[in-house]
Amino acid sequence: MPHRSRALTLAGPAEGEIIERKSRFLALLHPVRSIEDADALVREARSAHPDARHHCTALVISEATTGAGPVQRSSDDGEPSGTAGMPMLQALLHADLTDTLAVVVRWFGGVKLGAGGLVRAYTAAIEDALDGAALCERVERCEMALDVPFTDVGLAENAVRQWADRQGGVVGETTYTPQGARLTLQIAPELAHDLSQDVAAWSQGRLTPHEMGRRIIDVPLSR
Structure with missing residues (x-):
């Protein structure tokens, strides 16, 4: 996806999925208006996919939406530090997205990917979801x-x-x-x-x- 110098947001939820060396990565993207909305969606993803090993997240909320400072946060949810949540967050920022939650659900396939492989896989899952997402310009x-x-x-x-x-x-x-x-x-x-x-x-x-x-x-x- 080409880089844009505009503030974009999702028109609605979007999904993407990749398989990397037998591990399945399901990316779930949601437009959100608050941290509370995001937390509820993360709980929903965990409930919907309890058999997955990891539910990694990235969140971007704009200052205009919070009424205070902007929010950027991520979670590796048990993956090696910096190999999941941060690459997901960077993928959202690279796409100029705001007010967006990303959850990538991973089912481990039995083959370790290494730090570099994990970064590439989590990034690719987000990009796959963005390829099919309907976007709005703010x-x-x-x-x-x-x-x-x-x-x-x-x-x-x-x-x-x-x-x-x-x-x-x-x-x-x-x-x-x-x-x-x-x-x-x-x-x-x-x-x-x-x-x-x-x-x-x-x-x-x-x-x-x-x-x-x-x-x-x-x-x-x-x-």
């Missing part, structure tokens, strides 16, 4: 509002939707007040000036959009 969006009089609602809605279609914005529902209507849309922060210029052009300078705030959203990533 992006910042401005919440923009445009207040218009009743006489301009039709013109404004049409102009805003055309602009959003060209620029990749998302138009929200129109709400009404005694004074007129409010149109809302989510756009990339760097496009706020372009939106203001476009609105000024078609409204002949009578209307100006304003920013209501910013939020982080997940946008499905096409492969």
